[in-house]
Amino acid sequence: MMVALAMALVVAASLAFHFLSPWRPTPIASNWSFIDDTLALTFIVTTIGFVAVILFMSYCLYRFRHQPGRRSTYEPENRRVELLLGGLTTIAVIILLAPGLSVWGRFVTPPEGAMEVEAVGAQWSWSFRLPGSDNKFGATDIRFIDANNALGVSPADPRGRDDVIVVNGELHLPEGKPVKVLLRSIDVLHDFYVPQIRAKMDLVPGMETYFWFTPTKTGQFEILCVAYCGVGHPQMRGMLVIDAESDYRNWLAAQPTFAKMRKAEAF
Template identity: 80%
Template sequence: MLVALVMVLVVVASLVFHFLSPWRAPPIASNWGFIDDTMALTFWVTGFGFVAVILFMSYCLYRFRHEAGRRSTYEPENRKLELALGGVTTLAVIALLAPGLLVWGRFITPPPDAAQVEAVGVQWNWSFRLPGADGRFGATDVRYISGDNALGVSPADPHGRDDLIISAGELHVPLGTPVKVLLRSIDVLHDFYVPQIRAKMDLVPGMETYFWFTPTKAGQFEILCVAYCGVGHPQMRGMLVVEPESDYRKWLAAQQSFAQSRHGDAGGDMKTTVVQTGSSLGR
């Protein structure tokens, strides 16, 4: 009897904590409200299952408690009960998985006109690369990584000369513009995550992953690595700055190209060329 009562109290306390808890996801700043909706549905389905199972167990503890003279019966099979439990479980699994698969399909299908930016993770900082005036990224290879070429851009690829290299860990994107983020790791497994954007994806050494989002709110949002990547993991943070197009253009004009970063100001007025041609994250 006491155990049944404690289990009921656990259910009540869990529900009270969930609905009154001050800890919530930060306000969303992208188009991925679908992810919030999927998480809410997961809470409802699993929450209903939790409440139903615990209350049923509490009922059984009370209803079938020991009483003098009461004898139990053995029933090895109950076809109706098995079908009912199997059916309910199947519906619950479908409700949990189907919306997630639909959202995942959208998450990895960027619009054809999405701008592009590359985020590169290395112990323990973030660097970024934007395509230059030609709108194309240059080829990369770990063999080219050196003190003046931290991202491994191929010096022999002409498309890479005007790529913009951002090594300060601060990435700017224009408000309202769909952005496809290409992810690359130079050393170990990292994970790119911006809580307000509701976007996260692993950076796997030896392969390129990606996701996309449309920023819907101007501001500064912290970029985190949420895959343990060594002793400096907590300090691997960057900054995503979402700003109007005019402010973004000013920031873009101040960035150095790959050629400039290796040879000072050699290469002429490449920064001016990027702005005049209307390059905006590769669009």
């Protein structure tokens, strides 16, 4: 009796904690409200399952508790119950997975004309590269990485001469324009995450991953690495600054190109 009551109280306390809790997701600053909607649906489905299972167990503990003279019966199979539970589980899994697959399809399908930005992770810092006036990135190779070429841009590729290089961990983007973020790791597994953008993706050594988003609010948002990447993992942070178009253009004009960095290095 006490165990059944305790289980019912756990359900009540869990629901109260969820609805009264002051901790909520940070305000969204991109087009990915779909992700918030999918998370909310996941909470709804799993909450229904949690409440139903725990309260059913509580009911069974009370209803079929030991009483003098009561004897249990053994029923090895019940086809009706198995079909019911199997059907309900299948429906719940479909409800959980189908919206997520749809959102994932959008997440990795950038619109035509989206501007491209490369984010490069290395223990334990973020660097960025933007295409220059030719709107094309130069080739890269880890063999070219050194103290003055942190991103490994090929000096022999003319497309890379006007690439804009940002090594201070602060990336500026214009508000309201879709951005395709190309992700590359120099060493180990990293994960690019901006909570307000609702966007995260692994950086896998040896391959290029990507996602896209449209920033909808100006401001500063912290870039985190959320894949454990060594002892300096907590310090691997950057800053995403969403600017009005004119402010973004001013910032971009002040950034060095790969050619200018190489020229300065020669002196």
